[in-house]
Every structure is written in C-alpha cells, then in structure tokens.
Amino acid sequence: AKDIMPRYDTNALALAGGVGGAKLALGLAKILDPDQLTLVVNTGDDEIFYGLHVSPDLDTVMYTLAGIANPETGWGITGETFNMLERLTAYGEDTWFGLGDKDLATHIRRTNLLNNGESLSEVTSKLAVALGVEHAIMPMTDDSLRTIVDTEIGSLAFQDYFVKHRSEPKATAIRFDTNGGARPSPGFERALSESTIIVFCPSNPYLSVAPILEVTGIRERIAGFPGKRIAVSPIIGGAAIKGPAAKLMAEFGVEPSCVDVAKQYIGLCDAFVIDNIDADRANEIDSLGMDVLVCNTIMTSKEDKITLARKVLDFALR
Numbered sequence: 001a002k003d004i005m006p007r008y009d010t011n012a013l014a015l016a017g018g019v020g021g022a023k024l025a026l027g028l029a030k031i032l033d034p035d036q037l038t039l040v041v042n043t044g045d046d047e048i049f050y051g052l053h054v055s056p057d058l059d060t061v062m063y064t065l066a067g068i069a070n071p072e073t074g075w076g077i078t079g080e081t082f083n084m085l086e087r088l089t090a091y092g093e094d095t096w097f098g099l100g101d102k103d104l105a106t107h108i109r110r111t112n113l114l115n116n117g118e119s120l121s122e123v124t125s126k127l128a129v130a131l132g133v134e135h136a137i138m139p140m141t142d143d144s145l146r147t148i149v150d151t152e153i154g155s156l157a158f159q160d161y162f163v164k165h166r167s168e169p170k171a172t173a174i175r176f177d178t179n180g181g182a183r184p185s186p187g188f189e190r191a192l193s194e195s196t197i198i199v200f201c202p203s204n205p206y207l208s209v210a211p212i213l214e215v216t217g218i219r220e221r222i223a224g225f226p227g228k229r230i231a232v233s234p235i236i237g238g239a240a241i242k243g244p245a246a247k248l249m250a251e252f253g254v255e256p257s258c259v260d261v262a263k264q265y266i267g268l269c270d271a272f273v274i275d276n277i278d279a280d281r282a283n284e285i286d287s288l289g290m291d292v293l294v295c296n297t298i299m300t301s302k303e304d305k306i307t308l309a310r311k312v313l314d315f316a317l318r
C-alpha cells in the first residue's frame with residue numbers, strides 16, 4: 001500500500017505498551033517510512049528472570065514489526081517451544097513466567113550487551129536491526145522505572161501482579177519505582193523535538209501509558225508539544241480488548257469507558273479516537289475539549305491496522 005499511496009508529510013512519535021499498542025504501531029510502520037516514525041515503548045513491565053533482562057513491551061512491539069509475534073498469546077514468538085522451561089521446572093524452579101526457547105535468545109543477547117555497558121536503547125536497536133525491523137523502536141528510558149501494583153495482598157512488581165497472580169488481587173494503587181527519576185532515552189528526546197504528531201496507541205492508560213508519562217519531564221513536554229496529539233481508546237464498549245484495564249478502572253472507582261480514558265489525557269491530547277460501538281459517548285469527550293473521531297478501532301487483520309493508522313493520521317493532520 002505504501003508504494004501506491006502518497007507519502008505523509010509528517011514525523012510521528014507513537015507511544016506504545018504491549019499488544020494493543022503494537023498493533024497500531026505496525027499499522028503506522030506500514031504507512032510511514034523509517035525516517036518518519038519513532039516508536040517509544042513502556043519499560044515499566046521489565047523484569048529480571050533467571051538473571052536475564054526481559055522487556056516484554058519492547059519485545060512485543062519488536063516481534064510484531066518483525067512479523068514473528070505470536071498472535072494467540074499476544075506475547076513471545078510464533079511457533080515457540082518451551083524445552084528450557086520444562087527442564088527448569090523439572091529441576092524444581094517455580095516457572096510461572098513463560099520464557100520460550102527462541103524468546104530466551106533475545107533476553108540472553110540483551111543481558112550480555114547491557115552487561116557490556118550498552119544502554120537499553122542501543123541494545124534494542126541492535127536486536128531490532130537483527131530482526132530486520134527498519135523503524136526505530138526506543139525504550140522510554142534507559143534508566144530503571146518499575147511499575148508496582150499495590151494490592152490487597154501487598155505490593156507486587158508488575159509481572160508478579162499480571163502473570164503470577166493473573167491480575168486477580170484487588171488493586172489499590174499503581175506506583176512507579178525509580179531511583180530518583182528516570183530520564184527520557186535520547187531517542188525519545190529527539191523524537192519529541194523533531195516530530196509533528198504524537199500518537200497515543202491503544203494501550204492501558206494506567207499500566208502502559210502512565211509509566212511513559214512518569215519519565216522525568218515527559219508530561220510537561222507533551223503538554224507543551226507544538227504539534228498534533230491524538231489518542232486511540234483501548235477501552236471499547238466498557239471492556240478492554242486484552243489485559244486488565246477495565247478491571248483496574250472498576251477497582252479505582254471509575255466506570256471503564258472510553259470517556260474515562262480520555263479524562264486521563266486532558267491537556268495531553270487534542271484528538272481522541274473511539275470505536276463505533278461507543279459513538280454515543282462522543283459528546284462527552286468533545287466536552288472535555290478533544291476532537292472526536294468515531295470509527296472501527298478493532299484491529300484483527302493487517303488491513304485493519306493500516307486502515308486505523310491512516311484514519312488516525314488523516315484526522316490529526318486534517
């Protein structure tokens with residue numbers, strides 16, 4: 001499609017978490033050239049397993065753009081095997097985090113390069129290049145910023161909450177643990193200066209986008225951004241396509257709806273995209289001071305992803 005369509009005259013910065021974010025990121029990558037798009041990804045979910053640095057959201061975006069993401073799970077590599085994990089389980093390890101054999105190579109390589117003193121940005125770029133990804137994928141920060149979920153059973157690191165405890169414990173708060181502040185990655189800084197549009201991909205506002213906004217100075221930079229800013233709601237008809245967003249919203253006493261996602265982005269977004277199913281909520285979002293685009297936002301096929309990416313850019317740049 002890119003070959004027959006006119007080139008967009010824009011530089012885009014897309015903010016993404018895991019699965020939902022990666023889908024729109026792929027759509028954007030299909031219509032924007034590598035020099036026109038920077039994908040900045042949440043690293044609040046990062047965790048050390050068996051001594052290896054795992055960056056789930058970076059890997060989901062990277063594998064999706066490389067065309068090797070597992071569509072069934074939403075994480076990991078397609079056609080994966082789990083021989084290592086089975087052996088580890090047989091040795092008596094508590095293997096609640098599913099590290100596949102191929103995926104493992106990513107974490108080994110990442111950890112080696114980090115131990116050699118390279119930044120997470122440099123390492124991510126090397127991994128992406130090796131996978132044939134041409135568009136820039138950057139961590140939000142090269143520093144440590146860990147998402148902590150306070151729950152009825154205590155404070156849990158994100159993967160403990162999400163995978164080990166299946167998001168079941170009632171959450172009371174979400175916090176971000178930094179050692180005195182996490183600085184934006186150099187690529188994030190550059191994209192903020194050079195982009196003409198910011199796209200908030202349909203990722204969980206509390207768990208995926210909030211950590212990005214928590215990076216030092218980022219909320220202010222986006223609030224004062226001179227270009228267009230547009231967000232796509234990850235909540236459709238009161239439910240999340242994937243993940244615990246709707247459950248968390250209910251626990252925090254907010255009605256899980258696209259309107260409440262929009263409220264999280266007041267002052268940060270000029271335009272907001274909701275699904276056809278939520279057409280009757282458009283007025284409420286309009287009164288929050290955002291222009292509203294109503295369209296199909298469910299991305300099943302590759303065409304869906306490209307179509308939504310186009311609609312988002314066309315609406316923001318109209």
Ligand code: FO1
Nearest residue numbers: 018045055056059075076096097098099163
């Ligand atoms: N999610 C699960 O629900 N169970 C798993 O065993 C699991 C393993 C896993 C391994 C590598 C990776 O990059 C992601 C993995 N995820 C798993 C997904 C991950 O916990 C979440 O998708 C993100 O952190 C949320 O965006």
